[in-house]
Amino acid sequence: MAKALSNSEGKKTTLTTKRKKSRQERRFFWTGLAFASPWIIGFILFKIYPICSAIYYSFTDFNMFRTPNFVALQNYVNLVQDKNVIKSLENTAYMVIIGLPIMLAFSMLMSVVMNMKAKGMPLVRTILYIPAVVPSMASALLFLWVMNSRYGIVNQFINQVIALIPGFIKDALPFTLKAPSWINDPKWTKMTLIIMGCWGCGGTAVIGLAALRGVPTQFYEAAELDGASRWTRFWRITIPMISPTIQFQFIMGIINTFQYFTQAYMFNMFTTTSQVTGGGPKDSLLFYAINLYREAFDFLHMGYACALGLVLFMIVLVVTFIAMRVSDKMVSYDVE
Amino acid sequence: MKKLIALLLAVVMVLGLVACGPSGNNQTDPPKASDKQTDPPKTTDKQTEPPASSGSEVVEVTVWHQFGESTENGAPHMYYTQWAEKFNAEHPNIHVTVVPAKSATDAQTAIAGGSTPDIFMNQWNNAPTWAESGALLDLTPYYDAAPAEWFNDFVPSVLALCNFNGKYYSVPNSITTTVMFYRDDILADCGWDHHPTNTDELLQCIKDTTLANEDGSIARLGLLPNMPWFDTVMMPAVFNTQWIADDGVTVPADKEAVAYMFEWIQSVYKLYEDEFGWDYLTIQDFASTVSGNRATASDPVLTGELAMRWNSENLAGTLAKLAPDVDWSMGLFPNVTGGTEMAMLGGNVWEINARTEHPDEAWIALQSLTSPETAVEFALGENNNGSFYAHKQALAALAGDLGEQIAAAKETPEEGARVKENLEYLCDVFANVPLQNFPTCSYVDEYLAAVGKYSELVFDGTMTPMEAVEAIIADIQPLAEENPYIPFEYHEK
Numbered sequence: 001m002a003k004a005l006s007n008s009e010g011k012k013t014t015l016t017t018k019r020k021k022s023r024q025e026r027r028f029f030w031t032g033l034a035f036a037s038p039w040i041i042g043f044i045l046f047k048i049y050p051i052c053s054a055i056y057y058s059f060t061d062f063n064m065f066r067t068p069n070f071v072a073l074q075n076y077v078n079l080v081q082d083k084n085v086i087k088s089l090e091n092t093a094y095m096v097i098i099g100l101p102i103m104l105a106f107s108m109l110m111s112v113v114m115n116m117k118a119k120g121m122p123l124v125r126t127i128l129y130i131p132a133v134v135p136s137m138a139s140a141l142l143f144l145w146v147m148n149s150r151y152g153i154v155n156q157f158i159n160q161v162i163a164l165i166p167g168f169i170k171d172a173l174p175f176t177l178k179a180p181s182w183i184n185d186p187k188w189t190k191m192t193l194i195i196m197g198c199w200g201c202g203g204t205a206v207i208g209l210a211a212l213r214g215v216p217t218q219f220y221e222a223a224e225l226d227g228a229s230r231w232t233r234f235w236r237i238t239i240p241m242i243s244p245t246i247q248f249q250f251i252m253g254i255i256n257t258f259q260y261f262t263q264a265y266m267f268n269m270f271t272t273t274s275q276v277t278g279g280g281p282k283d284s285l286l287f288y289a290i291n292l293y294r295e296a297f298d299f300l301h302m303g304y305a306c307a308l309g310l311v312l313f314m315i316v317l318v319v320t321f322i323a324m325r326v327s328d329k330m331v332s333y334d335v336e
Numbered sequence: 337m338k339k340l341i342a343l344l345l346a347v348v349m350v351l352g353l354v355a356c357g358p359s360g361n362n363q364t365d366p367p368k369a370s371d372k373q374t375d376p377p378k379t380t381d382k383q384t385e386p387p388a389s390s391g392s393e394v395v396e397v398t399v400w401h402q403f404g405e406s407t408e409n410g411a412p413h414m415y416y417t418q419w420a421e422k423f424n425a426e427h428p429n430i431h432v433t434v435v436p437a438k439s440a441t442d443a444q445t446a447i448a449g450g451s452t453p454d455i456f457m458n459q460w461n462n463a464p465t466w467a468e469s470g471a472l473l474d475l476t477p478y479y480d481a482a483p484a485e486w487f488n489d490f491v492p493s494v495l496a497l498c499n500f501n502g503k504y505y506s507v508p509n510s511i512t513t514t515v516m517f518y519r520d521d522i523l524a525d526c527g528w529d530h531h532p533t534n535t536d537e538l539l540q541c542i543k544d545t546t547l548a549n550e551d552g553s554i555a556r557l558g559l560l561p562n563m564p565w566f567d568t569v570m571m572p573a574v575f576n577t578q579w580i581a582d583d584g585v586t587v588p589a590d591k592e593a594v595a596y597m598f599e600w601i602q603s604v605y606k607l608y609e610d611e612f613g614w615d616y617l618t619i620q621d622f623a624s625t626v627s628g629n630r631a632t633a634s635d636p637v638l639t640g641e642l643a644m645r646w647n648s649e650n651l652a653g654t655l656a657k658l659a660p661d662v663d664w665s666m667g668l669f670p671n672v673t674g675g676t677e678m679a680m681l682g683g684n685v686w687e688i689n690a691r692t693e694h695p696d697e698a699w700i701a702l703q704s705l706t707s708p709e710t711a712v713e714f715a716l717g718e719n720n721n722g723s724f725y726a727h728k729q730a731l732a733a734l735a736g737d738l739g740e741q742i743a744a745a746k747e748t749p750e751e752g753a754r755v756k757e758n759l760e761y762l763c764d765v766f767a768n769v770p771l772q773n774f775p776t777c778s779y780v781d782e783y784l785a786a787v788g789k790y791s792e793l794v795f796d797g798t799m800t801p802m803e804a805v806e807a808i809i810a811d812i813q814p815l816a817e818e819n820p821y822i823p824f825e826y827h828e829k
Contacts, residue, residue, distance in 0.1 A: 063469040063470070064444065064447075064448040064469065064471070065447060065448060065466075065469045065470040065471040065690070066469060066470040144624075144628075145628070148621075148624060148625055148628075149621035149624070149625075150621055150622065150624075150625045151625060181617045181618075181620070181621050183621075183624055184617055184620035184621055184624060185617050270628075278785060278788075279789070281620070281792070282792065282793070282796075282798075283789065294785075297441065297444065298781050298785075299465065299781055299782060300465055300466070300469045
């Protein structure tokens with residue numbers, strides 16, 4: 001709504017219908033901006049700047065030490081042809097498609113247990129939550145021993161269960177009953193990490209617990225009067241009511257799982273066969289972030305690693321967008 | 337107003353990009369490893385003389401090492417601190433500051449950011465990649481100008497770790513090798529009164545010393561056939577082959593020899609499977625367990641779970657301390673029949689930051705830090721247990737008076753005698769046995785990863801040895817052609 005007019009001196013002035021901000025309003029604005037400036041500066045320096053740098057470096061042969069040379073799309077062409085990228089995407093997809101739902105379901109189960117009204121529940125909640133505060137590196141080291149095939153507590157238990165099974169049943173089976181080699185068998189390594197993830201999902205379980213506590217009790221009372229069973233109440237009331245929380249955890253889980261790194265890195269470091277390959281037995285633990293780290297810091301292909309990072313960003317963006325669109329249809333926002 | 341803020345943010349962003357970019361105006365691009373450096377160093381050939389560039393100002397030189405900070409006597413940090421104090425007293429124009437607990441990654445990040453350190457400790461296998469990337473100062477002119485008594489005192493093969501494409505980028509520090517630990521009592525019980533002398537005998541010895549429990553599980557393995565660096569460095573030495581041919585481009589030097597080497601390791605796994613019913617995974621599960629117990633009271637050599645173990649030499653000290661009465665001894669890995677006796681070489685090195693502002697002063701400090709005299713002092717080792725440094729004088733001292741001093745300080749005379757014997761043997765290996773390392777090429781990490789990846793597929797039966805060799809060639813040959821390797825040649829001054 002601005003109009004240009006000429007004044008007596010021939011200069012153009014602008015008339016606007018927009019109300020001019022008062023001096024006080026302007027002062028408030030600048031004061032607010034000053035208060036927010038630590039975050040804004042941090043955001044620019046530690047988020048925007050690295051992102052812009054990564055975009056730029058992904059088109060170069062940057063190696064951390066020398067002036068980067070522009071290589072156009074060469075890094076992206078190499079990326080498409082890289083066998084390790086394909087393998088790492090497969091492993092990461094396994095964790096997102098299989099691992100994440102298992103961990104979310106387990107976390108939901110923990111929330112339900114934590115929400116039970118029983119004696120000693122505060123202690124149970126504490127015990128269930130403790131693994132969430134154990135650092136990832138420490139829990140990975142712990143699980144290397146817990147899941148050790150010879151002396152680990154898990155296989156000791158499995159072997160005892162197998163010993164209890166009568167011989168004729170074992171003979172009738174088309175396969176030999178044997179405790180898995182959790183850490184060295186490429187078929188089981190990722191499952192070991194998923195089990196470890198379940199053990200440490202106290203954090204998400206607490207969020208689930210808060211959501212469960214937020215479900216109005218009158219809904220359950222009404223359903224009970226109508227003769228709904230426990231199971232029906234859970235499916236028809238609890239799940240829809242906490243669906244926004246489940247969706248949030250699902251979306252955050254996708255984002256985090258695509259960046260899966262620490263636990264797998266520790267496993268790779270401490271398993272004998274993997275020390276040289278860096279990707280676990282038969283590259284079964286070569287996740288996308290592990291491959292990116294190796295390219296950047298072991299091989300010093302920083303430009304290529306930036307391209308990998310940007311492709312990961314695009315993948316996460318697309319998958320998250322699809323997951324949100326799909327899950328939006330299943331989420332109920334009728335709580336209020 | 338919004339436009340103004342957007343403009344301000346954009347300016348800040350652009351300024352950030354310009355200011356923090358890797359090629360700032362005040363920062364010269366480090367020389368490429370392949371570039372020829374024509375400028376002679378300003379330093380003189382006597383390390384004690386002050387540098388030409390220094391005036392009356394005191395130049396600060398920072399030295400980063402990887403050991404933890406500890407003020408206890410005998411801790412590595414204390415050795416470096418004491419050296420720095422002595423150096424600073426002798427060099428009024430240079431002040432050295434020693435910083436502990438700085439890993440290679442710390443150094444990498446710091447150099448990329450254009451800051452300290454001037455001198456830093458690194459693993460030998462990082463040197464070629466870092467040199468190629470321009471992170472390291474080319475030390476060749478300094479080596480050329482260095483006194484003969486400094487250069488000639490290094491164990492010649494160790495200098496190969498510091499040489500990349502005909503130029504020096506590192507100076508040797510401590511060295512390590514890997515030897516066979518034999519449980520002589522177990523070998524004797526199984527009818528072996530001597531160590532295996534070749535790979536055929538070794539295979540037979542593995543078979544004879546391996547033992548199963550009543551339930552069929554592993555009671556004892558003759559040898560773990562897959563250890564870190566085993567198939568990458570040791571076995572090529574054993575089988576008289578090399579990962580890169582003399583032309584510097586063909587990888588590996590002899591396809592058949594490498595395939596045969598893989599086949600031999602595979603034959604150990606086959607032996608376990610055919611004779612005892614233990615598949616590859618069972619052996620790996622066993623390996624995971626015993627690896628966690630290395631150099632502890634539960635070390636598999638001490639518990640008798642392994643009759644023979646290929647391990648770094650530092651296990652000897654632990655065995656001598658924990659079980660002086662256990663009958664064990666060390667030896668070189670048996671060679672293929674007709675092969676040359678060799679041992680594996682590894683170690684850490686010192687490097688100078690390519691962006692250091694005081695290269696001459698840094699070199700003077702580094703030359704002092706790596707002098708034969710300093711090495712002799714450092715050879716007393718962590719907690720006075722003895723350490724191996726790359727200098728002939730240090731090895732001679734350790735095999736002689738210094739070794740006796742270390743042995744005399746042990747709790748029991750038995751342990752002392754054992755320690756003395758170990759030190760003498762290992763010093764002899766370092767000083768007199770040809771030491772082999774993985775070629776210091778710019779694609780060393782990619783090559784090691786490829787060998788590790790495909791050899792694993794051979795051992796578990798997924799690939800044949802020759803298929804694995806072909807796969808390695810497919811991955812590495814393009815890199816080798818792009819970055820020709822110049823083998824190291826030693827010339828005494």
